[in-house]
Amino acid sequence: MEKQNKIPFSDALLQQACKESSVADLSCATIGETVLVAQWLEKETGEPFIRMDQGSPGLPANVYGLQAEKEALDTGIASQYPAAGGIQELKEAGSEFIKAFINVNITPRSIIPTTGSVAASFGSFIGCCQRIPGKNKVLFLDPGFPIQKSQLRIMGLEWKSFDIAPYRGAALKARIEEELKDGTVAAMIYSNPNNPAWTCLEEEELKGIGELATKYDVVIMEDLAYFCMDYRKDLSQPYKAPFLPTVARYTDKYILMLSSSKIFSYAGQRIALCAISDKLFETKYEALAQRYHDAGIFGQTLCASILYMITSGCTSTTQIGYARMLQLSCQGKINFVEDTREYERRAEAMKSCFKKNGFHISYDKDVTAEVGNGFFYTIGYKNMSGEELVVELIRYGISSISLGTTGAKRPGIRACVSRFKMEQLPLLEARLAQFAADHNK
């Protein structure tokens, strides 16, 4: 019995783990399912896991935010429904933050706090896809964040997607245009830096995307969860170039989603901003007016008839905490880029450990440079598929998700550095060495 629990874990144990966790198929498991299986195995066997699955922050929450929340708990706002459009202080701080780090103007009115960026994308998908009859699909620039596709399953909305890796640079615009030509695409989404590949779209690519958005009336949903975390250049100085590359410089059809989860290590508090281009906010859509019996003004419908109907706003005191962190960042008193640079160090160490043992980086290049080190990276092993590799690594006490679940065409897994501690490096080293030895027999 004891022997069965040793690494590598047996088929029987893996099957039991899946059964106990109600996971139908580990090779294409969601993040949440993978977490359940890893936790079960850890508990059952006593073997500590190298958890590379969920992108939950591995740093303490920003203390300024926590302090502001404590103060806000004494102000009386906890008893009152927050305004549908959010607490004014946060809306203004968001507008200023976007000005300071992106150099783009969005009025506070058009910035809506949401219960995490997931709520922002869920609501935005709905608003975008319901605004014009017949224009109701989403285009994913893959690889991407699987939850966003799961959101469309809830609504029964269709999507298109392709892995952009072979079309980086000048080729990207033409490839995207192929997908937009039929006019059915209402919104396009990507994260920048990319989850899972940590690649970054460059200004020239964003310019092409912006031009297509205007031409085909497609709303670009830009997921900025890893805001300024491309550590290859210093984006940490407020009101000073270089600014964050964004599609917002090239079109009026955009929604930016700013999560607090990663940059302020604030995932537990569930707070983000949905920042809508002012022009898009003010656009009237007859289909929205008819459906919601309201004025059909995009931003107002999204805020009052969609987002508000789902959560009735988000935690008041957390809104104040987020506002404080954004304000202090604009004042240069919080440097959220330096605060999270630990992730860069972890990625560098882990990637080197993988490479030493015969693994490779699946997505290794941006248009003009090596992919940077950050929150995520991708790993492949010989000609093993991602589905095989994810299960095989779990046998060695290493949990991750298959790149297949992210729409990636290249085989491999997504590794997240956040839960990794540098003192686990010898353990990772040993496990990977054992993996390599076992697979070179």
Add this chain to the structure above:
Amino acid sequence: MEKQNKIPFSDALLQQACKESSVADLSCATIGETVLVAQWLEKETGEPFIRMDQGSPGLPANVYGLQAEKEALDTGIASQYPAAGGIQELKEAGSEFIKAFINVNITPRSIIPTTGSVAASFGSFIGCCQRIPGKNKVLFLDPGFPIQKSQLRIMGLEWKSFDIAPYRGAALKARIEEELKDGTVAAMIYSNPNNPAWTCLEEEELKGIGELATKYDVVIMEDLAYFCMDYRKDLSQPYKAPFLPTVARYTDKYILMLSSSKIFSYAGQRIALCAISDKLFETKYEALAQRYHDAGIFGQTLCASILYMITSGCTSTTQIGYARMLQLSCQGKINFVEDTREYERRAEAMKSCFKKNGFHISYDKDVTAEVGNGFFYTIGYKNMSGEELVVELIRYGISSISLGTTGAKRPGIRACVSRFKMEQLPLLEARLAQFAADHNK
């Protein structure tokens, strides 16, 4: 110019208020729209409003909850995504609370924290209506909470509804069965005490509803936002009869929604519980498995593939605050019924003031007794429609919502006592006297 701003406000001013607030039609405005118009008029004219529109608590937030949140902010949980199923402490406290005040058993596993009860109902509508092909409508026992219908508009789901007032008591079961016979109803929803009428379904009625739920496989979504706030009987003693009347005693097909907003005056923090019958939680539905590529277990799909995909959990520290308040209630250290009894006094005073000036209570009776005094009441005036009355009262600086927006057949308005202060009684008295004088000319 000055004269135009005097009460009663002119047509022109009302029109301007609507225009500035992007409100298409005041007579059937949503709560949020009404709030905007009232706030605009208050600011523009300097006339203080009697705000009877939004049901936002008018009492301070529970201090034990606030204190627990402050402590939780120091524990490190703010940085980590909360578990999809919620923080264990809250799940257990919820289970215990339901045992103590309802005398019903639900395991902690089946209790999911949500960003307010709106998120619980939104997710539950989806889960219920997608579980069996062809069974996808919601039946509202009206009058009801308009936001719940707005939630179905987002999803494009259909509903049925009828005003139950003429069918109270023994007649209710047969009337509901008419609606269920065609098999298309997936879920039925009501709030108890009722928003807006403050009527309460009685055990016999709940028994009938439960029997129908089992017979026709309809999930009963019981909105317990005003938990134990039927002040006519003392429901405040944990583990002692009388317990809260509930359908959960009569069927396994139920979801209870427990908001913290009213009983702990915690609306700003956005936290509630979605408590699923254990048997329903464990039921497997093939349609869910296919749609979500998961095991199709109702509770798990609702939790992991629906609710989690919308908000990725809810604010961690607020979960701890809610847990503390539930625990202390079970221990008898918080008496949330007494804590909110101020609403009973306000309702009594306001209703008497309305009646003195020729108004009447639209929904005045339960099956066997006068309707109680609580968070809401309903008001009619002669043969005026609700749409007319809501606009006419706004002219006199009194904001409310039309009963028409709640699915009520009786004409009138919904009045909420929460924002009313007893010191405003003379102002209400004067305004209503002026209204009566003007309308008896």
